[in-house]
Each structure stands twice: as C-alpha cells, then as structure tokens.
Amino acid sequence: MKLIDIYARLRSDIQYIEKELERSIDTEHAVLNEASLHLLKAGGKRIRPVFVLLAGELGRYDLERLQRVAVPLELIHMASLVHDDVIDNANTRRGQLTVKSKWDNRVAMYTGDYIYAKALTIVTQLDNPQIHRILSKAMLDMCIGEMEQIRDFFNTSQTVRNYLLRIRRKTALLIAVSCQLGAIASEASEESARIMYKFGYNAGMAFQIRDDILDLLGTEKQLGKPPGSDMRQGNITLPVLLALENPDLAPALLEEIRHIREAEGQADTYKVIQLIRRSDGVERADKLATQFINKAIAALDALPESKTKKNFVDIAHFIGKRLH
C-alpha cells in the first residue's frame, strides 16, 4: 500500500483533525490568529496525527479522544518550527514565507509560545495525567534538543553519537510519543504502547537522517527552501560528519565549512554539497537510516497481523525511501 492510500483510508479523520487544528488556534488576537493560521496553512505531512490515528486502531478507536492527542502533537511540532525559524533566520519554509519574515521575530517568538501553551491546554482536557506527563516531557526533551543543536553549530569535531543524541531529542522522541499516545489514548495494552514507542522512535530517527540527506541532495523546489540550509546555519548533519571521516576529503571540506561560517549565512553552499556528494557520507548515512527502519519494522513483530500493522510497515518503508 502506498502512502497516499493510507492517507486516503484515514482521510475523513485526518480532515477532522485538520479542522480541529484550525479551530484550536482561533483567537481574538488578530496577528496571533493570522500568524498561527499562516503556519498551519503552510501544510506539512501531518505525520504525527497520522501515527496517532493508526496507533489508535490498536485499541478502542475513539476519534474524539485521539484528536486531543493528535492536535497537541502537531501544534508542538509547529511551535518548534516557528522558534526554529527565528534561530535559523529562515525566510522560507515549505516554499512559504516564515512567520518571522512575514511579521517579525517578536511575533514569531510569542506565536510559538502561544501554540505550545495551546497544545497543553488541549491535552489536559483528557482526564489522564499519564498522557499529560508524557507530552510535557516530550516537549522538554525537544527544547533540550534545540539547545544542543545551537551548541553544536559548526562543531566539526562532534561525534556521530553526538548527532544521534541530538536528533533523538529534536525529532525522534516526539514521533515516538505520537505513536505511544495514540495507543494509550485508545486504551490499547501496555505492550502495544511500548511497541508503538519503539516503532516511532526508530522511524523518527530514520526520518531525521533522511531529512538531513535530502537537505544536501534535494532541489529548492523539492525542499521548499534552498538546499544546503542546514550547512548554512551551521547544523553539521550525519552525511557531513561521515564525509569528514575521509582523510583525503576532510581538509577541503573543513576549509569550505570555515568559509560558510565566516560568511554568516550568506555563503553559497554549492561547493560543499559537491564535496559531500563526492564522498561516501550520503551512502553511509542512508545505510544507518535503513538500519533504523529495520529496527522500527522489527518492533512491530509482536503485533498480530492487521491492516494497521501493514500500514505502519508501509510508512516505515516510505520513510526509508522518501524523496521529499
């Protein structure tokens, strides 16, 4: 089954969540409303809500309950993006102007704060403190991950382990929690919730590695932003770290990275991308992503065969191969 078929199968429920997302950010404050809506309309794959819905099929599926988990998760993701754009000084995302460029950094900061807070007020409508705990912890880890990213900017001597810890917090945990909370909200077994967490965690790691690879291989049209954006802001990703392990390539690569750093966001990344493509960095990063995908799929072993399980496998394969 292709990804598009999974979305088609869940379409009416995804549309419902989309409407709830829109309703959730509705406020009398005009700028706040416009900025949030702008962000929402910029789209995205809504992968977190999709995971919540699918995981919800492992228990007693209740859209009303699942929505109160799916909406906050997508909102937390969105809020992190607005704050990211302030940090990255990004002008476009998904081909659209960012909030910080359409309005300003102040609006972007408080819009993010507002959306974070909104996410938490929605999840607390569910009378389940465990869910509140898991969600707020995920948000906390994400914030630490963001700070780690700043700390590691342009640090070319960081280890692969360092990178993995960072993307774990920045990306994988929120996806893990999306799967886990879908299961918990639908009162699936504890074992199912554990499986879901493990699946989501590994799928999330692969997802971020693929994202980092795409930033080097994609075109501006595919990415909705210029390629090499990570590098320009100093985010040293896995393919780069692995390319740096090649002693023949490292000196030229380090020189290019130093140049980009000194240009403070204005440098052309064409050369550095060429250098990395010439190395085995992309291939080795891709191999690691595949390992995570395999772990994600293996985590599903203990689940009985079902349409849901098949869909999770299909999504995992999609992440492993995704081109945008």
Added chain:
Amino acid sequence: MKLIDIYARLRSDIQYIEKELERSIDTEHAVLNEASLHLLKAGGKRIRPVFVLLAGELGRYDLERLQRVAVPLELIHMASLVHDDVIDNANTRRGQLTVKSKWDNRVAMYTGDYIYAKALTIVTQLDNPQIHRILSKAMLDMCIGEMEQIRDFFNTSQTVRNYLLRIRRKTALLIAVSCQLGAIASEASEESARIMYKFGYNAGMAFQIRDDILDLLGTEKQLGKPPGSDMRQGNITLPVLLALENPDLAPALLEEIRHIREAEGQADTYKVIQLIRRSDGVERADKLATQFINKAIAALDALPESKTKKNFVDIAHFIGKRLH
C-alpha cells in the same frame, strides 16, 4: 505584620522551594543550566510561591504537593521574563545582566522554552488533571497578554479598559492561579479556592499598576533597571493613559512619546517622566490600584479569622503601598 515577618514565618518552606527551583532547572546541558541558574539567582520576591504556601494553609497543608505547584508557577513567571527581555531588548533586570545580553537571543528563547516545558513536567507529577488544566490555561492567557502588549506598543489612543485587559492576562491571572492552586493542591473547599482566585486576581491587578507607577517614579537603584523602561519600549501604562486625558498636557506628551518612538529605544525619558509627574495620572492610577486592593481584601471576608487571612491582608496592603 510586616511583609518581612510573613517571609520569616514561612522561611523554611520558602527555602525548600528555592532549593527545588534550583534542582528543577538542573540539566546536563551547560549553557541551558547556566542561563537558567543565572535567571534564578537574579532573585525576585517569589510572590507566587508565597501565595501558594499561604493558600495551602486553608486546606491540608502538604509542602510536597504545594511545591509541585509553587515551583512551576515561579518557573512560568521566569520563562516569561526571559522572553520579555528578548522582546524589550533589555540588557539588565533586577540590576543583573539579562540572559539575552549575557548570552544571546537564541539562548534566551530556548531557555524560556525549556523552563516553560519544565514547569509543565513538574506539575504533571500531581495526579490532578484539574490543576494541569488551570496551569496550562494560565500560561496560554499570559502568552496572549504578551502579544497584546506588542500590539499596543506606542498606541496612545488605547483605552484604559484595553490596558486593564492586557495586565489581567499578562500578570493578574498567574497570581490569581497561584492563590487558587495553593488552595486546590491542599484540598481546601471549592469556596476557599474561589475566594483565593478572586483575592489573587485583584491583588495582581494592583501589583501590576503599582509596578507601572514605580517605573515612572523609581530610581535606577530601586528598580534594578533605568526608570522609564516601559515608555522606552513603547509600553503605554495606566499613568500615561490617564495623563493623556488632560487636554493641556496631551500635546506635549504626545510629542515626547513620538520622539521616543522614533529614537527606537535610545531616547532619554527624563522629559516624559517629568510631564507625567506634573499630571494627575500617577495619583489617579494609584487610586485605581487602591480600589483593586480593597476588592482583594473584601474577597477574604468569607474566610474565618486566622493567621493566614491576616497575612493575606498584610500582603495586600503592602502591594498597595510598595515602593520597590
């Protein structure tokens, strides 16, 4: 009883909360740790924790439970301050360098995010979804209040009602919730919790009005930052709005405010402060603060006489007269 005596009476419990505050922000991430600690060590009156403890005396006082409310409330307040400083471009607060000036805006933004998230993870340790709901809602309102403040910057035609709505969200609700949650966490009666909310709300309104007056009357030493800071960043406060109602004074005042706006934070506020002091704006603002104090005290009527009740009255009187 003087304020200092109330603090003395609660000293060991306040110290415990202070330690818990310190423990709460502890993280392996060095900059995050330092920035949060810097913020914590800059001090403050810890008025929210004090209200939590006092309100806790209306029910079954349990420091362990109260702490899980008091610490998050103070953290939310702290997080809002870091984000405020980014917006206000403030270099000092309470006589100390701000996080954004000691590090940078990026660190300040993520430190704020981290502290917000931390606050929520702590409160969710209590198995009471109602408390989670109230706290996340308070955080949400505060964010809207902050956005309203930006929207109203340099808007000299805003109404007093506008100002009151803004400080309600920005300040009063979090203080109201501090009193309310202290009562709820100690399982005081619903009636007590309602009284506490009403007391806190009115005390909080008076607190912010007094704060805005002090920004015009205080010295740099008393304030820990230059006087007229509100005006410099465009925050039109109650004494200013009331002074503008004087037709003899308004033209000169508007001219000065326009001048400050054009100077983008670099203007001297000496003249504008002199103009406002010459008006009855401060006196009338002070009168309104006193009305809120009276309402706060009246809210306590239904409580039986006790040391706790006396302390609340004393704090209210202190807010009404406070000089720093």
